[in-house]
Amino acid sequence: AESFRQMSPAEFFYRNKEIAGFTSASRAMYQTVREFFENSLDATEVYGILPRITLRISKEDPNNPSYFTVTVEDNGIGIPSTIIPDAFGRVLFSSKYKLKQTRGMYGLGAKMAILYGQQNTGKPFEIYSSTMNSKRVYFYKLMIKMDKNEPLVLEEGEWPKSSKWHGTIVKLTLEGEWSKRTRDYISVYLKRTAIIAPYADIIFISPSTEAEGQDQEVTVYRRVTNKLPVPPKETKPHPIGVDLEMLKLMISERPSASTKEFLIKGFQRVGEKKAEEILKKANIEPGKKVSSLTNIELERLYKAMKETKFIAPSAESLSPIGEELIKIGLKEVLQAEFVDAITRKPKSYGGHPFIVEAGIAYGGKLLENLDEIAKDSIKGQQGPFVALLRYANKIPLLFDEKADVIWSIVNSDEFSWKTTYKLDPTDVVAVLVHVASTKVPYKGVGKESIAPVEEIRKEVEAAVQELARRLRVYLTKKRKKQEAQEK
Amino acid sequence: AESFRQMSPAEFFYRNKEIAGFTSASRAMYQTVREFFENSLDATEVYGILPRITLRISKEDPNNPSYFTVTVEDNGIGIPSTIIPDAFGRVLFSSKYKLKQTRGMYGLGAKMAILYGQQNTGKPFEIYSSTMNSKRVYFYKLMIKMDKNEPLVLEEGEWPKSSKWHGTIVKLTLEGEWSKRTRDYISVYLKRTAIIAPYADIIFISPSTEAEGQDQEVTVYRRVTNKLPVPPKETKPHPIGVDLEMLKLMISERPSASTKEFLIKGFQRVGEKKAEEILKKANIEPGKKVSSLTNIELERLYKAMKETKFIAPSAESLSPIGEELIKIGLKEVLQAEFVDAITRKPKSYGGHPFIVEAGIAYGGKLLENLDEIAKDSIKGQQGPFVALLRYANKIPLLFDEKADVIWSIVNSDEFSWKTTYKLDPTDVVAVLVHVASTKVPYKGVGKESIAPVEEIRKEVEAAVQELARRLRVYLTKKRKKQEAQEK
Ligand SMILES: Nc1ncnc2c1ncn2[C@@H]1O[C@H](COP(=O)(O)OP(=O)(O)OP(=O)(O)O)[C@@H](O)[C@H]1O
Numbered sequence: 011a012e013s014f015r016q017m018s019p020a021e022f023f024y025r026n027k028e029i030a031g032f033t034s035a036s037r038a039m040y041q042t043v044r045e046f047f048e049n050s051l052d053a054t055e056v057y058g059i060l061p062r063i064t065l066r067i068s069k070e071d072p073n074n075p076s077y078f079t080v081t082v083e084d085n086g087i088g089i090p091s092t093i094i095p096d097a098f099g100r101v102l103f104s105s106k107y108k109l110k111q112t113r114g115m116y117g118l119g120a121k122m123a124i125l126y127g128q129q130n131t132g133k134p135f136e137i138y139s140s141t142m143n144s145k146r147v148y149f150y151k152l153m154i155k156m157d158k159n160e161p162l163v164l165e166e167g168e169w170p171k172s173s174k175w176h177g178t179i180v181k182l183t184l185e186g187e188w189s190k191r192t193r194d195y196i197s198v199y200l201k202r203t204a205i206i207a208p209y210a211d212i213i214f215i216s217p218s219t220e221a222e223g224q225d226q227e228v229t230v231y232r233r234v235t236n237k238l239p240v241p242p243k244e245t246k247p248h249p250i251g252v253d254l255e256m257l258k259l260m261i262s263e264r265p266s267a268s269t270k271e272f273l274i275k276g277f278q279r280v281g282e283k284k285a286e287e288i289l290k291k292a293n294i295e296p297g298k299k300v301s302s303l304t305n306i307e308l309e310r311l312y313k314a315m316k317e318t319k320f321i322a323p324s325a326e327s328l329s330p331i332g333e334e335l336i337k338i339g340l341k342e343v344l345q346a347e348f349v350d351a352i353t354r355k356p357k358s359y360g361g362h363p364f365i366v367e368a369g370i371a372y373g374g375k376l377l378e379n380l381d382e383i384a385k386d387s388i389k390g391q392q393g394p395f396v397a398l399l400r401y402a403n404k405i406p407l408l409f410d411e412k413a414d415v416i417w418s419i420v421n422s423d424e425f426s427w428k429t430t431y432k433l434d435p436t437d438v439v440a441v442l443v444h445v446a447s448t449k450v451p452y453k454g455v456g457k458e459s460i461a462p463v464e465e466i467r468k469e470v471e472a473a474v475q476e477l478a479r480r481l482r483v484y485l486t487k488k489r490k491k492q493e494a495q496e497k
Numbered sequence: 498a499e500s501f502r503q504m505s506p507a508e509f510f511y512r513n514k515e516i517a518g519f520t521s522a523s524r525a526m527y528q529t530v531r532e533f534f535e536n537s538l539d540a541t542e543v544y545g546i547l548p549r550i551t552l553r554i555s556k557e558d559p560n561n562p563s564y565f566t567v568t569v570e571d572n573g574i575g576i577p578s579t580i581i582p583d584a585f586g587r588v589l590f591s592s593k594y595k596l597k598q599t600r601g602m603y604g605l606g607a608k609m610a611i612l613y614g615q616q617n618t619g620k621p622f623e624i625y626s627s628t629m630n631s632k633r634v635y636f637y638k639l640m641i642k643m644d645k646n647e648p649l650v651l652e653e654g655e656w657p658k659s660s661k662w663h664g665t666i667v668k669l670t671l672e673g674e675w676s677k678r679t680r681d682y683i684s685v686y687l688k689r690t691a692i693i694a695p696y697a698d699i700i701f702i703s704p705s706t707e708a709e710g711q712d713q714e715v716t717v718y719r720r721v722t723n724k725l726p727v728p729p730k731e732t733k734p735h736p737i738g739v740d741l742e743m744l745k746l747m748i749s750e751r752p753s754a755s756t757k758e759f760l761i762k763g764f765q766r767v768g769e770k771k772a773e774e775i776l777k778k779a780n781i782e783p784g785k786k787v788s789s790l791t792n793i794e795l796e797r798l799y800k801a802m803k804e805t806k807f808i809a810p811s812a813e814s815l816s817p818i819g820e821e822l823i824k825i826g827l828k829e830v831l832q833a834e835f836v837d838a839i840t841r842k843p844k845s846y847g848g849h850p851f852i853v854e855a856g857i858a859y860g861g862k863l864l865e866n867l868d869e870i871a872k873d874s875i876k877g878q879q880g881p882f883v884a885l886l887r888y889a890n891k892i893p894l895l896f897d898e899k900a901d902v903i904w905s906i907v908n909s910d911e912f913s914w915k916t917t918y919k920l921d922p923t924d925v926v927a928v929l930v931h932v933a934s935t936k937v938p939y940k941g942v943g944k945e946s947i948a949p950v951e952e953i954r955k956e957v958e959a960a961v962q963e964l965a966r967r968l969r970v971y972l973t974k975k976r977k978k979q980e981a982q983e984k
């Protein structure tokens with residue numbers, strides 16, 4: 011007879027770490043850095059704090075030359091002391107399960123890095139944190155109990171805070187490699203982050219690649235503007251995105267409300283009149299207690315909501331980069347001769363609002379300023395050459411390019427850069443695409459590529475086509491000028 | 498202050514269903530079919546039963562024309578009645594968390610389909626099952642309680658068995674679409690399954706695409722051989738794949754054993770002498786109770802195992818297709834003029850044994866016999882044209898082709914089909930690649946593409962290069978003959 015068993019989410023993700031991006035030693039180094047770094051940006055920028063983040067990769071164990079310690083410090087909002095063990099010791103535990111644009115969304119990232127380090131070095135994770143209103147700094151040394159998906163606190167401490175410092179320092183040791191590949195992955199990630207986050211101060215300390223006697227290398231991305239994007243605001247769900255399971259979950263959170271009150275308080279874009287319209291269609295008493303609705307009534311309510319028209323979801327839960335910042339970033343880093351950008355109007359898919367933004371850069375010193383990964387992707391192409399810089403919720407996406415819906419548009423046969431947009435076979439163009447949403451439909455929990463959701467696909471296509479048209483206008487003018495000068 | 502919460506695995510996968518392949522209505526139809534179908538093949542072939550599987554897609558609700566009912570019946574080993582609610586109502590619950598080649602591996606597939614159907618139709622899942630030695634057939638109607646990740650049994654029944662029938666019937670209603678796209682996805686999947694499983698009887702009943710008056714269409718893939726592959730055997734873990742977390746989990750399963758006994762009984766390729774060698778290196782008393790090892794001793798044991806040489810992992814846990822079956826399948830279905838196949842020797846990665854197999858087909862009626870998805874992928878290419886048929890643990894992989902390590906090899910610049918292997922730009926070749934392992938390193942839980950694990954990459958490259966060489970030999974002979982005839 012077969013034997014069956016239940017697995018905890020911690021054991022599941024530990025055993026199947028490739029689905030979270032931990033597919034090799036260099037990818038594990040990269041993924042660990044980005045999970046902590048994205049947590050730090052979520053703890054600063056999203057709360058209106060100008061980010062200052064220090065990332066340090068060092069070798070601290072002479073007995074184990076393949077062990078690397080990754081330390082990330084930020085000036086963010088910190089984590090309350092009683093929450094820290096669960097935030098870092100429990101898989102699927104998060105403050106980001108909300109309708110608000112954040113980089114994090116799964117409640118898994120930091121835990122994946124901790125599980126990985128724990129598995130191959132046995133060394134515990136260390137964290138210091140202090141929230142903005144706290145008078146103390148808290149310290150924990152912890153590991154994850156895999157079978158129970160629980161934290162195991164090995165040590166804790168606290169000290170009175172001697173300054174106004176607030177933020178978090180995380181420290182993890184893992185078995186990895188410091189190769190050209192790892193260096194390229196991480197430096198490209200930081201460089202592309204800096205393109206769209208000129209308000210962030212980023213300090214990167216890494217093992218030296220140079221001569222002996224100098225064991226650390228420092229790279230700094232200086233803040234060049236104090237202007238932060240408007241932080242996103244948490245919103246209520248939109249009725250378009252509702253399904254039966256979601257309705258049941260929401261009802262369990264407001265059991266004593268009347269059905270009418272439940273609709274108005276639980277959803278955005280539902281006022282008195284809209285609620286009455288829905289309830290009339292569903293043939294349900296407005297005053298009936300929502301937790302006493304029968305299954306049949308729930309299905310009628312669900313159908314009625316599906317058949318009702320609403321104003322589109324609010325975009326206040328989103329925080330786009332903005333055309334200005336995209337143009338500045340591309341100009342600064344790529345030193346191209348022509349740069350333009352577009353931020354499309356908000357749309358939505360399945361109740362989740364999203365905004366597509368794009369940038370285009372051409373000519374000038376573009377080719378020599380492209381990073382290693384962009385240069386590599388160009389080598390595989392036949393001209394004209396298109397270097398694609400993908401972003402989702404302000405995270406640079408470096409891998410699985412050809413599985414991304416964005417790539418499928420920029421590379422499709424319909425997007426004829428040569429014939430329609432008048433590029434020469436030797437031309438090089440950089441295209442930046444950013445998808446911002448309360449839920450980015452990634453293809454995997456490693457957040458490397460976006461699934462082909464039709465509404466998003468259409469918006470990306472429209473954005474890139476618009477910029478390609480503007481480039482064509484520029485090239486046509488430029489060529490006319492050159493021909494005129496040659497006469 | 499931020500609010501934090503824990504999410505159950507059921508709610509997590511329900512909210513993030515795109516990471517499991519549920520990215521659109523047609524993909525949801527496809528994924529539902531394949532999750533049930535793969536369960537049925539695991540319940541038959543893996544146990545030495547000649548599979549007979551009936552898949553039926555029908556519209557059973559005149560009030561809801563977008564609701565489709567998917568029914569899959571198999572003659573497999575069935576599920577014990579007390580286990581059924583958990584097997585289908587609890588995410589991360591499985592009989593396949595073992596070292597044995599099966600299609601299933603996550604304990605998630607059937608539950609994803611059930612969560613999807615439940616979410617948009619509210620209709621419960623139905624199952625009938627009877628194990629081979631049981632005298633009764635059991636019936637359950639159930640749903641998944643998302644917040645607790647538990648089954649909710651709405652109805653159950655049992656009847657005395659009137660025949661020798663054994664197996665399982667699953668029935669799920671979901672909101673989907675029956676479009677050309679859905680039809681192509683499912684028919685290509687079944688066709689490609691039939692290529693490598695000529696021992697399976699597959700009956701597919703679908704909504705008619707033809708004239709009114711005929712509401713169902715039947716497609717049959719007849720069994721053409723009674724010869725089954727040798728079923729895989731469950732094996733113990735191999736020491737190469739061990740890590741600290743795994744050691745701790747294994748020790749908790751044999752707490753009272755001596756450390757020496759633990760090594761011999763827990764691992765394959767570890768006998769008396771090997772165990773003593775490891776314990777000497779780790780400086781641990783062979784007789785010491787394994788659950789009393791300190792953390793320091795555990796780390797020494799782990800390091801000692803890492804530094805010891807062992808015979809490669811046993812391949813008895815694997816069940817390759819075999820060169821004969823691959824050639825027969827390609828010949829039958831593609832009617833090519835030239836067909837060859839290779840089954841490489843077993844290798845391993847991270848303690849998991851794997852076998853790469855490949856097949857190649859050229860000329861004859863190949864082009865007209867390729868399925869829709871293969872034809873589509875060819876349209877995007879410049880000649881010579883390579884139609885890639887990917888398989889992992891006998892599952893056809895249809896999507897995310899360009900993210901797959903197999904594609905990266907067959908399409909890399911180093912694989913010059915034109916110059917090295919002498920194909921003409923108008924030539925069409927089909928390449929079949931199968932990766933069989935106790936753990937296929939998929940990139941996502943939707944099982945569509947394989948991660949670039951170096952050991953696997955090397956084996957796929959060697960297999961395809963060998964077959965390309967054999968094709969070149971064939972083409973060289975053929976052209977010599979043609980030139981001789983023309984004289
Ligand atoms: N540097 C930090 N500053 C403040 N809070 C943090 C920091 N790092 C982690 N957290 C908190 O810990 C929680 C868990 O982090 P984790 O990375 O595991 O998941 P997540 O960021 O919510 O989602 P994802 O898996 O997508 O990254 C976060 O939701 C956040 O509340």
Ligand SMILES: Nc1ncnc2c1ncn2[C@@H]1O[C@H](COP(=O)(O)OP(=O)(O)OP(=O)(O)O)[C@@H](O)[C@H]1O
Pocket residue numbers: 532536537540571573574575576584585590591592593600601602603604605606607608664665
């Ligand atoms: N048709 C079937 N016949 C016999 N057992 C089945 C059948 N379908 C499912 N099961 C049992 O139910 C369990 C759960 O199935 P499920 O598809 O959810 O997960 P899995 O097959 O183990 O892994 P995966 O998520 O990779 O598919 C299986 O492990 C198997 O034991």
Ligand SMILES: [Mg+2]
Pocket residue numbers: 045048049114115118119120
């Ligand atoms: Mg995170």
Ligand SMILES: [Mg+2]
Pocket residue numbers: 532535536601602605606607
């Ligand atoms: Mg399964």
